[in-house]
Amino acid sequence: MTRKNADARGPRVAVIGAGSWGTTFGKILADGGAQVTMWARRPEQALEIAEGKRNTKYLPGINLPRTMTATHELSTAIDGADQVYLSVPSQSLRENLKGLRPLLENTSMPIVSLMKGVERASGLRMSQVIEQELACDPERIAVASGPNLALEIAREQPTAAVIASLSQETAETVARAARNSYFRTFVNTDVIGTEFGGVLKNLIAVAIGIVDGVGYGENTKASIITRGLVEMTDFAVANGAQPETLQGLAGLGDLIATCQSPLSRNNTAGRLLGQGYSYQDVVKQMNQTAEGLASVAPILQLARESDVHMPIVEQVKMVLDGKMNPRDIAPHLTTDDDTPQEERTNHGQADGGGALRRAFQRAFHQFRNGGRSAAGD
Numbered sequence: 278m279t280r281k282n283a284d285a286r287g288p289r290v291a292v293i294g295a296g297s298w299g300t301t302f303g304k305i306l307a308d309g310g311a312q313v314t315m316w317a318r319r320p321e322q323a324l325e326i327a328e329g330k331r332n333t334k335y336l337p338g339i340n341l342p343r344t345m346t347a348t349h350e351l352s353t354a355i356d357g358a359d360q361v362y363l364s365v366p367s368q369s370l371r372e373n374l375k376g377l378r379p380l381l382e383n384t385s386m387p388i389v390s391l392m393k394g395v396e397r398a399s400g401l402r403m404s405q406v407i408e409q410e411l412a413c414d415p416e417r418i419a420v421a422s423g424p425n426l427a428l429e430i431a432r433e434q435p436t437a438a439v440i441a442s443l444s445q446e447t448a449e450t451v452a453r454a455a456r457n458s459y460f461r462t463f464v465n466t467d468v469i470g471t472e473f474g475g476v477l478k479n480l481i482a483v484a485i486g487i488v489d490g491v492g493y494g495e496n497t498k499a500s501i502i503t504r505g506l507v508e509m510t511d512f513a514v515a516n517g518a519q520p521e522t523l524q525g526l527a528g529l530g531d532l533i534a535t536c537q538s539p540l541s542r543n544n545t546a547g548r549l550l551g552q553g554y555s556y557q558d559v560v561k562q563m564n565q566t567a568e569g570l571a572s573v574a575p576i577l578q579l580a581r582e583s584d585v586h587m588p589i590v591e592q593v594k595m596v597l598d599g600k601m602n603p604r605d606i607a608p609h610l611t612t613d614d615d616t617p618q619e620e621r622t623n624h625g626q627a628d629g630g631g632a633l634r635r636a637f638q639r640a641f642h643q644f645r646n647g648g649r650s651a652a653g654d
């Protein structure tokens with residue numbers, strides 16, 4: 278398929294995955310001046326984007342920029358690209374990277390994850406899967422996250438996002454390409470916090486959907502959102518994130534958007550569960566990606582390994598497994614314990630002092646080892 282975007286002036290970018298977010302992000306980049314080539318799995322979808330400037334299945338009613346083109350051949354998409362953006366379902370990333378590896382191995386371009394899931398089998402974040410499969414310098418990898426419901430952005434309603442990379446330079450390069458009059462990008466170097474924010478808010482949005490489906494009101498939802506943010510922060514900090522990232526766009530910002538919007542697929546999946554559909558029925562009814570459903574089990578496994586208590590996410594899992602009536606999720610929001618608890622919101626010690634305790638332990642081991650890092654540090 279020939280390129281038809283020669284009149285754009287910015288970097289040449291390839292977007293891998295032409296679902297709702299990949300296509301919307303392609304539009305963001307093209308509207309910012311980039312020369313965008315989308316890769317779609319199905320040839321007819323590539324043709325619809327390239328010729329008709331539409332993606333009717335995922336973005337009904339949206340006209341795509343005329344500078345945007347598409348192909349179903351990976352090599353054509355990557356050929357001549359300065360940056361590559363990845364937006365396939367998280368569980369399929371590894372298999373997709375196997376096809377991309379030979380095309381990317383002699384390049385130094387930034388590789389940007391737009392995804393918000395963890396790999397079910399390994400619990401790895403998407404940037405970790407990229408680093409593993411492509412065996413590339415982690416400073417080349419960036420992640421994008423924030424309150425970014427695709428259809429709203431495709432309608433050019435203003436919003437913001439965070440681009441995170443271990444390399445400030447990579448983050449800034451990507452942020453300069455991924456911005457326009459309706460999409461503002463900020464940068465940080467907290468890849469862990471930025472990625473986990475996007476993963477964890479999905480789980481809380483499923484919980485919100487469940488109570489919505491049951492018919493509970495705003496008090497219940499506000500309680501889950503507030504306690505959910507504490508859970509998200511506890512988990513992310515215990516796994517290496519900066520607590521302030523969870524208070525930003527990739528944490529609180531995305532949590533609000535996803536929990537409030539009927540456009541959210543995670544929220545929708547939860548609502549169906551709350552209305553009494555089984556997990557299997559919900560999966561059958563969803564024709565778009567609801568990442569939260571696959572992330573629940575690996576996140577709880579990581580939580581156990583890092584000694585973090587996640588009562589809301591635990592209860593989502595019980596509902597998914599058919600072991601808890603959705604009506605029961607709210608009364609047991611955070612504890613079955615009768616002892617009154619402190620309302621702890623101080624994210625600096627987000628895991629109840631656990632992060633601080635581990636930092637002391639590391640310092641103690643280092644001191645004992647004559648200044649060398651403790652194993653596993």
Ligand SMILES: NC(=O)c1ccc[n+]([C@@H]2O[C@H](COP(=O)([O-])OP(=O)(O)OC[C@H]3O[C@@H](n4cnc5c(N)ncnc54)[C@H](O)[C@@H]3O)[C@@H](O)[C@H]2O)c1
Pocket residue numbers: 294295296297298299318335364365366367369373391392393394425426427428564565566568
């Ligand atoms: N839609 C949003 O509002 C939004 C916003 C931010 C982030 N995200 C994240 O973006 C990622 C992609 O989600 P989406 O919303 O575009 O999903 P989607 O369901 O709209 O589209 C998924 C796309 O991937 C393709 N696909 C399915 N299986 C595949 C496979 N095995 N290999 C390659 N391609 C495959 C589908 O054909 C489709 O084009 C997810 O991680 C999601 O959390 C979505």
Ligand SMILES: O=P(O)(O)OC[C@H](O)CO
Pocket residue numbers: 393423424425426427479482531534535540541542543544566567568
């Ligand atoms: O539709 P969801 O639930 O995948 O959420 C989409 C985005 O992540 C919102 O920022």
